[in-house]
Amino acid sequence: MSTATALKTETEADVSWQTLCTKNDLVAFSGVAAWIETAEGPAQVALFYLPTGPNTPGLPGHETELYAIDHHDPFSKANVIARGIVGDLKGQPVVASPIYKQHFRLKDGVCLEDESVQLRTWPVRFEGDEVWIKA
Amino acid sequence: MNVSHSDKQQLIVIGNGMVGHHLVEQLIERGATEAYRIIVFGEERHLAYDRVHLSEYFAGRDAESLALCASDYYAEHGIELRLSEAVTEIDRDNGEVVTDQGRYSYDRLVLATGSYPFVPPIPGNDRPNCLVYRTLEDLDAIRAAAEKATTGVVVGGGLLGLEAANALRGLNLDTAVVEFAPRLMPMQVDSEGGELLREKIESLGVQVLTERATQRIEDGEASFHRMVFQDDKVLETDLIVFSAGIRPRDELARDSGLEMGERGGVVVDDHCLTSDPTILAVGEVALWNNSIFGLVGPGYQMAKAAADTLTQGELTFRGADMSTKLKLLGVDVGSIGDAHGDRSPGARMFRYLDQIKQEYRKLVVSSDGKKLLGAMLVGDNSYYDTLMQYYSNGLELPADPASLILPSTEGAPTLGADALPETATICSCHNVTKGDVCASIDTGATDLGAVKAETKASTGCGGCAALLKSVVDHELESRGVEVDKSICEHFAYTRQELYGIVRVEGIKTFSELIKKHGRGLGCDICKPAVASILASCFNEPITDASHIPLQDTNDTFMANMQKNGTYSVVPRVPGGEITPDKLIALGEVGKKYGLYTKITGGQRIDLFGAQLHDLPDIWQELIDAGFETGHAYGKATRTVKSCVGSTWCRYGVQDSVSMALHVENRYKGLRSPHKLKFAVSGCTRECAEAQSKDVGVIATENGWNLYVCGNGGMRPRHAELFATDLDDETLIQYIDRFLMFYIRTADRLQRTSVWRENLDGGLDYLKDVIIHDSLGIADELEKQMQDVVDRYECEWANALKDPEKLKRFRSYVNDDRPDPNIIVTEERGQLRPA
Numbered sequence: 003m004s005t006a007t008a009l010k011t012e013t014e015a016d017v018s019w020q021t022l023c024t025k026n027d028l029v030a031f032s033g034v035a036a037w038i039e040t041a042e043g044p045a046q047v048a049l050f051y052l053p054t055g056p057n058t059p060g061l062p063g064h065e066t067e068l069y070a071i072d073h074h075d076p077f078s079k080a081n082v083i084a085r086g087i088v089g090d091l092k093g094q095p096v097v098a099s100p101i102y103k104q105h106f107r108l109k110d111g112v113c114l115e116d117e118s119v120q121l122r123t124w125p126v127r128f129e130g131d132e133v134w135i136k137a
Numbered sequence: 138m139n140v141s142h143s144d145k146q147q148l149i150v151i152g153n154g155m156v157g158h159h160l161v162e163q164l165i166e167r168g169a170t171e172a173y174r175i176i177v178f179g180e181e182r183h184l185a186y187d188r189v190h191l192s193e194y195f196a197g198r199d200a201e202s203l204a205l206c207a208s209d210y211y212a213e214h215g216i217e218l219r220l221s222e223a224v225t226e227i228d229r230d231n232g233e234v235v236t237d238q239g240r241y242s243y244d245r246l247v248l249a250t251g252s253y254p255f256v257p258p259i260p261g262n263d264r265p266n267c268l269v270y271r272t273l274e275d276l277d278a279i280r281a282a283a284e285k286a287t288t289g290v291v292v293g294g295g296l297l298g299l300e301a302a303n304a305l306r307g308l309n310l311d312t313a314v315v316e317f318a319p320r321l322m323p324m325q326v327d328s329e330g331g332e333l334l335r336e337k338i339e340s341l342g343v344q345v346l347t348e349r350a351t352q353r354i355e356d357g358e359a360s361f362h363r364m365v366f367q368d369d370k371v372l373e374t375d376l377i378v379f380s381a382g383i384r385p386r387d388e389l390a391r392d393s394g395l396e397m398g399e400r401g402g403v404v405v406d407d408h409c410l411t412s413d414p415t416i417l418a419v420g421e422v423a424l425w426n427n428s429i430f431g432l433v434g435p436g437y438q439m440a441k442a443a444a445d446t447l448t449q450g451e452l453t454f455r456g457a458d459m460s461t462k463l464k465l466l467g468v469d470v471g472s473i474g475d476a477h478g479d480r481s482p483g484a485r486m487f488r489y490l491d492q493i494k495q496e497y498r499k500l501v502v503s504s505d506g507k508k509l510l511g512a513m514l515v516g517d518n519s520y521y522d523t524l525m526q527y528y529s530n531g532l533e534l535p536a537d538p539a540s541l542i543l544p545s546t547e548g549a550p551t552l553g554a555d556a557l558p559e560t561a562t563i564c565s566c567h568n569v570t571k572g573d574v575c576a577s578i579d580t581g582a583t584d585l586g587a588v589k590a591e592t593k594a595s596t597g598c599g600g601c602a603a604l605l606k607s608v609v610d611h612e613l614e615s616r617g618v619e620v621d622k623s624i625c626e627h628f629a630y631t632r633q634e635l636y637g638i639v640r641v642e643g644i645k646t647f648s649e650l651i652k653k654h655g656r657g658l659g660c661d662i663c664k665p666a667v668a669s670i671l672a673s674c675f676n677e678p679i680t681d682a683s684h685i686p687l688q689d690t691n692d693t694f695m696a697n698m699q700k701n702g703t704y705s706v707v708p709r710v711p712g713g714e715i716t717p718d719k720l721i722a723l724g725e726v727g728k729k730y731g732l733y734t735k736i737t738g739g740q741r742i743d744l745f746g747a748q749l750h751d752l753p754d755i756w757q758e759l760i761d762a763g764f765e766t767g768h769a770y771g772k773a774t775r776t777v778k779s780c781v782g783s784t785w786c787r788y789g790v791q792d793s794v795s796m797a798l799h800v801e802n803r804y805k806g807l808r809s810p811h812k813l814k815f816a817v818s819g820c821t822r823e824c825a826e827a828q829s830k831d832v833g834v835i836a837t838e839n840g841w842n843l844y845v846c847g848n849g850g851m852r853p854r855h856a857e858l859f860a861t862d863l864d865d866e867t868l869i870q871y872i873d874r875f876l877m878f879y880i881r882t883a884d885r886l887q888r889t890s891v892w893r894e895n896l897d898g899g900l901d902y903l904k905d906v907i908i909h910d911s912l913g914i915a916d917e918l919e920k921q922m923q924d925v926v927d928r929y930e931c932e933w934a935n936a937l938k939d940p941e942k943l944k945r946f947r948s949y950v951n952d953d954r955p956d957p958n959i960i961v962t963e964e965r966g967q968l969r970p971a
């Protein structure tokens with residue numbers, strides 16, 4: 003039932019942005035997982051979509067709508083981060099691991115319970131209806 | 138022969154009851170284990186237990202939960218505890234005590250042997266099924282005898298007699314109380330109070346016979362015994378419990394020649410020393426100033442004095458207050474100081490009697506009307522705390538003392554926590570004053586639990602629980618500590634308050650709720666909590682777009698995530714009844730998708746190891762085979778376990794399977810603060826283990842007994858008997874109300890057991906609300922439950938119809954590859970995570 007989107011790469015001043023999926027694949031205020039190609043090989047990424055709008059909860063000054071963070075949970079060693087609950091702690095958007103409930107900051111992947119642990123994050127953005135990621 | 142350690146003195150304590158144990162605690166607190174090697178002898182086989190709450194043994198508490206300390210407490214402090222070993226002789230000449238195991242020498246000796254129930258010298262009093270009410274063993278004997286009995290009589294209408302009567306009633310016996318005096322509780326109440334008490338108790342179905350002296354007990358005709366009274370009237374009964382007073386267990390002291398009271402008891406002085414200064418006595422065996430104190434509070438005070446005596450401290454015992462407040466057979470009775478007014482010449486009285494509401498109150502005040510000397514309460518103990526403070530602190534009474542016992546309309550002077558002096562005793566069992574409570578708050582205690590742990594207040598008989606709470610709340614408030622009960626940083630409300638808001642304002646989505654009443658985006662605490670509230674109220678599919686981001690992963694994917702990121706699938710098998718065809722269907726699905734299968738503790742089958750993207754296909758096949766989702770992933774109704782009941786079992790008295798199916802089909806899909814487990818057994822043999830469930834139903838000859846608030850798990854708790862012999866309809870009605878009341882008032886992730894333990898007013902209050910509808914909300918609760926029931930829809934069937942919802946069940950949005958991290962290996966013919 004998956005819609006395998008052809009990977010399309012665009013090389014532009016040493017920066018490689020790739021398309022990942024469409025806006026329609028995302029789930030508002032929640033996560034989905036996707037495969038990406040990185041310099042080190044394939045990786046699994048969790049995409050979180052926090053839209054702003056008149057009928058959605060929001061943070062003061064919260065604009066960023068899209069985050070890409072490692073799908074791999076270093077505590078349980080399972081690929082599950084996209085299935086965690088998103089929210090904010092003291093105004094910082096976070097995701098809680100669905101297995102042992104540690105919180106990871108969406109912005110930089112730092113674990114709030116243990117700051118020595120940090121998940122990889124990637125820049126991502128909308129390009130029209132498409133989701134693009136830089137890896 | 139046991140030789141005492143050279144550099145330490147040997148201290149022997151005889152008796153491991155409430156006071157003996159308290160003495161040991163006090164000695165440890167004073168560091169006495171440095172100076173003494175301590176040996177404690179206990180005749181009972183149990184570690185010291187809470188005799189005051191003995192009756193709760195029948196309500197499901199066991200010896201372990203009644204124990205006064207952890208089982209290794211004595212050993213941990215280097216104290217030798219010798220249970221099941223009675224001391225049979227004190228050899229004062231050689232400084233030794235004798236047991237059937239040997240002789241033990243002592244330097245100091247403490248008698249804490251308590252008392253025994255007095256059995257009047259009536260011919261026939263030694264017949265089988267003539268029992269007493271003092272120890273766990275006694276209660277075991279009563280329980281065993283009650284199984285073969287239908288009627289029971291308690292001889293003695295005092296405090297303990299009425300407690301025993303309540304216990305017999307709880308064992309489903311037709312119960313009567315026989316009292317020698319003209320009224321019940323002659324020690325605590327006067328004739329007017331006694332009459333009221335009698336009316337109330339008779340209205341509960343307990344027969345009360347006063348002015349009856351039993352002449353003999355012989356074989357009965359219809360029942361096992363026949364009791365013959367002074368006027369040749371007779372009463373037949375299967376079981377007799379004597380509760381005609383207690384007598385000190387002073388035989389060891391008497392035989393060894395210690396000074397005794399005329400009517401028994403070992404004479405002690407203010408230091409708890411007996412006539413032999415190496416020997417002390419404490420508790421109910423000790424006679425001080427010609428009085429025996431049959432309450433635990435004075436016993437504890439003696440234990441403290443004795444501990445001080447043994448460690449060169451100063452504390453002495455100077456008598457104790459015998460004021461008490463009790464709930465006997467659900468009837469409040471309170472007695473303060475000189476309640477009869479016969480010990481205070483010149484005393485004046487105020488009395489209030491309401492024969493409609495059945496309340497009686499009496500004040501005994503000094504001749505100048507300024508001081509309270511005593512008080513008596515029947516029917517409503519809410520007056521007790523205030524009166525007790527006037528009495529024990531010698532506070533000056535208001536100009537019109539009668540206002541203290543008039544029904545509190547408005548303006549009745551209540552003595553607030555702030556009006557109490559620092560010296561006011563809050564907990565008399567542990568002698569904790571308001572000053573002690575304040576001190577513990579000043580040094581960092583920030584809630585009731587911490588104050589209790591530190592001061593021990595309200596951990597004895599518990600009579601002061603309400604007063605302590607109001608003092609702690611008041612003190613915290615006055616220090617500007619705001620007791621923060623907010624659910625998380627996004628809502629300044631408790632779960633219960635959020636529930637109220639959702640109901641009252643009819644808010645149906647998280648985003649509306651957080652916009653109106655919260656801040657930020659929410660988090661993994663408030664989102665699932667609100668999701669659960671919304672589901673309990675409106676029962677909309679949790680996979681709807683507005684609800685899906687609120688759910689824990691298990692709810693999101695309607696399956697249980699396991700440690701490697703795969704899911705397990707548990708279809709509902711109502712009542713544990715399953716057809717062979719359905720079993721085959723389950724087997725086929727398991728085989729096709731390579732799932733590990735295991736029977737669960739809830740009589741259903743768990744299929745493990747499903748990958749996210751396989752879940753919809755698996756469920757399509759299960760639904761086609763007639764299954765529904767089992768909500769194993771949710772804080773929701775889980776299973777209703779059942780035994781086969783009367784259909785197959787030769788003992789069964791009702792059809793437990795049909796009832797289990799009915800219960801499970803009614804409450805399936807109900808979401809609640811925590812998971813809910815049920816069971817139905819077909820007879821008292823209880824094969825379905827209903828007494829370990831949130832809601833347990835056990836069949837009786839006449840219907841169903843309902844048990845509530847049990848659980849297994851990490852801290853098991855027996856469910857408590859809530860109502861008996863219900864018909865099908867009433868049973869469901871009570872369960873409806875009970876569950877909705879729990880959903881309305883519990884904290885997030887609070888099981889019914891913990892909720893019940895924290896419920897002010899306890900089981901009685903719960904019964905009032907559910908059975909007697911004391912809050913007037915029963916109809917509303919039933920209606921709310923019916924709403925949820927009417928809106929039930931299998932969540933998986935709902936999701937499978939909606940392609941938008943199925944979008945989520947892709948392991949990756951841009952690829953069909955399975956997760957390469959999930960590696961399995963074979964074990965015992967099945968796959969499991971490698």
Ligand SMILES: Cc1cc2nc3c(=O)[nH]c(=O)nc-3n(C[C@H](O)[C@H](O)[C@H](O)COP(=O)(O)OP(=O)(O)OC[C@H]3O[C@@H](n4cnc5c(N)ncnc54)[C@H](O)[C@@H]3O)c2cc1C
Binds near residue numbers: 152
């Ligand atoms: C059903 C019930 C309800 C009660 N309710 C209340 C209440 O609400 N409030 C209240 O204040 N009080 C209440 N009491 C009274 C309270 O339990 C007693 O005051 C208290 O237990 C007395 O403590 P104790 O240590 O002196 O005696 P016990 O607790 O009786 O302990 C004495 C122990 O010594 C053992 N012993 C005796 N002789 C020997 C020997 N020779 N060798 C070794 N061991 C020996 C006994 O077996 C016993 O275990 C109640 C009592 C009962 C039975």
Ligand code: HEM
Binds near residue numbers: 198900
């Ligand atoms: C597992 C169940 C029970 C436990 C663990 C328990 C334990 C306690 C404790 C520790 C207290 C002190 C008060 C407090 O801490 O708030 C207390 C109070 C009390 N208990 Fe129990 N108890 C239980 C059930 C019962 C039952 C079934 C009865 C009645 C037969 C009962 C009668 C009382 C009474 C009357 C008080 C005084 C409460 C008050 O005045 O507020 N308890 N109990």
Ligand code: SF4
Binds near residue numbers: 783786787818820
């Ligand atoms: S509880 Fe009773 S009816 Fe049910 S199986 Fe056991 S013995 Fe039979």
Ligand code: SF4
């Ligand atoms: S008892 Fe422990 S290991 Fe076993 S299923 Fe429960 S949580 Fe897991």
